[in-house]
């Protein structure tokens with residue numbers, strides 16, 4: 277047995293130094309991902325950070341400018357045909373045929389993947405989606421959330437080994453989102469590997485690991501707990517009646533990295549806990565209303581961490 | 597197994613295209629309305645039946661027969677004898693200057709030969725640069741002349757009225773050696789309509805997928821360029837055949853164009869030509885980024901096709917450079933074959949070079965399409 281964890285047989289995605297340059301505009305700047313089979317990973321990062329572009333390179337839709345690697349053991353540059361057969365890719369923008377009905381879309385996809393017992397398969401898929409009664413509705417007429425659900429059903433119908441999902445739950449209601457994640461975990465227990473890009477923190481927390489991209493650079497990666505710990509961030513949570521009025525005050529203190537509301541509580545975070553404590557003391561001196569605010573030190577949430585990461589990665593350095 | 601999968605993929609694309617086509621009622625209707633509209637527009641052009649075209653006559657003798665012939669020409673309504681020339685040169689000059697549309701020459705000894713039953717000849721020179729204008733007048737000329745003489749050939753001469761006709765009119769079409777008649781236009785129109793609608797429709801095939809974003813999905817699935825191409829082209833072969841049938845029926849019933857050729861040859865050449873155009877359109881759709889660009893490419897191709905293929909102007913009458921370009925265009929070859937089949941009763945095997953040219957064009961363009969087909973979104 278090989279000791280090496282990164283044995284290519286156990287890695288679903290193994291890419292190194294992926295670069296994508298659109299006419300001199302470097303959009304992805306050397307991304308390495310080593311993702312084991314059977315896991316669920318979250319792909320995070322601000323808008324325009326290059327998540328979609330990276331996913332497209334993984335499944336052969338874009339040719340990397342530099343870098344190399346494999347997906348499911350096949351070379352991403354020369355063997356994308358083989359990767360495509362075993363992968364389900366759900367695009368960020370709805371990309372099914374709006375002038376075909378739901379059923380026709382599913383059948384079309386099934387045929388291209390050479391699915392057996394197509395009619396039965398489509399029937400089952402429609403049933404699990406709860407769309408049997410609407411199967412002859414044009415896909416273009418579905419509501420946004422239903423479009424997403426149909427798309428997810430379509431890309432999982434051929435039982436792929438690897439799922440690449442690009443913001444699959446954007447615009448999906450909370451219940452459907454929960455069902456969706458239950459389904460992802462069920463599939464992953466059966467051995468499916470899932471890389472899912474998302475902007476939702478609760479979804480990131482459901483992943484085995486997260487990969488965080490900013491401005492085309494891979495900033496951090498690991499389990500949620502590790503990422504939070506690694507950030508070295510300290511967060512204080514304040515609760516009290518007039519807490520909102522204090523927000524501008526904290527925002528103006530340079531030692532505080534960011535100030536954010538969570539429900540009716542205020543989170544103030546900084547890598548330096550002394551700065552925070554000092555600021556809280558000062559606020560109590562200068563503002564009478566701040567006396568009845570209760571402060572406590574908490575573990576930073578993933579969102580605090582990400583906001584901090586985003587701020588740290590600074591402005592977009594990429595040249596356009 | 598591989599082959600079976602290929603077949604499944606093609607049929608999947610094919611089904612999808614048929615469904616989408618059936619849902620896009622507007623485009624579907626246009627594909628049938630455009631040919632009919634063009635046919636009717638050109639049909640009116642064909643049917644313009646101008647009367648009283650200016651005519652010059654140079655007659656070397658002045659007999660009863662000659663006078664009857666002249667009045668026969670005038671009575672027909674097509675000819676208006678404006679000039680009595682005094683030499684063949686004057687006739688030619690009038691024609692050249694466009695003063696007259698026709699110049700008639702009745703030679704010396706005409707009447708004597710007529711009486712002897714020697715079937716003398718009359719020369720009719722026609723300015724055929726506007727073939728539609730000259731055609732009806734020319735078509736009826738033998739009948740006009742022989743009808744005019746009917747009354748004069750009485751008594752002992754009446755036997756001359758039996759067949760063959762007593763006088764033969766030789767027609768020289770000037771400035772238009774191919775002597776296009778109205779019948780030439782309908783087969784030509786078949787080629788023009790197929791070129792325009794089919795290239796235009798298929799040129800959108802891939803660009804539409806790109807514009808609506810479905811291309812990303814299609815590319816992410818395991819389907820080969822050739823499979824997509826074949827699957828997308830076949831439905832339009834059907835459209836092309838329907839258009840052909842519509843045009844041929846209209847040609848026959850509305851414009852009474854004769855069909856003397858071999859049906860099998862016609863079908864084969866039409867199918868080849870349809871495939872040629874579809875392959876070309878598909879290639880355009882792999883080059884163009886938007887449907888607008890696809891449209892522009894189509895017209896970029898369509899204009900020379902209409903102008904330099906021999907549809908508008910007689911091919912052999914064009915300058916060499918234009919003929920060279922024309923030889924590259926599929927429509928040129930199609931016109932030669934289809935006119936041969938429909939009007940001259942030839943078979944497809946009489947045009948091996950033109951058939952080869954069509955096949956070669958299709959093959960080369962098809963290779964370009966497969967090579968140009970974008971397998972990535974780059």
Ligand SMILES: Nc1ncnc2c1ncn2[C@@H]1O[C@H](COP(=O)(O)OP(=O)(O)OP(=O)(O)O)[C@@H](O)[C@H]1O
Nearest residue numbers: 298301303321322323324325326327328329330368
């Ligand atoms: N085909 C292209 N040509 C030029 N630039 C592109 C192209 N595709 C993407 N980009 C640019 O690359 C950058 C990254 O885009 P990408 O779609 O990968 O971001 P993302 O992380 O998926 O963002 P979001 O969260 O908004 O979906 C953007 O600035 C975008 O404008």
Ligand SMILES: [Mg+2]
Nearest residue numbers: 327328368442
């Ligand atoms: Mg994206």
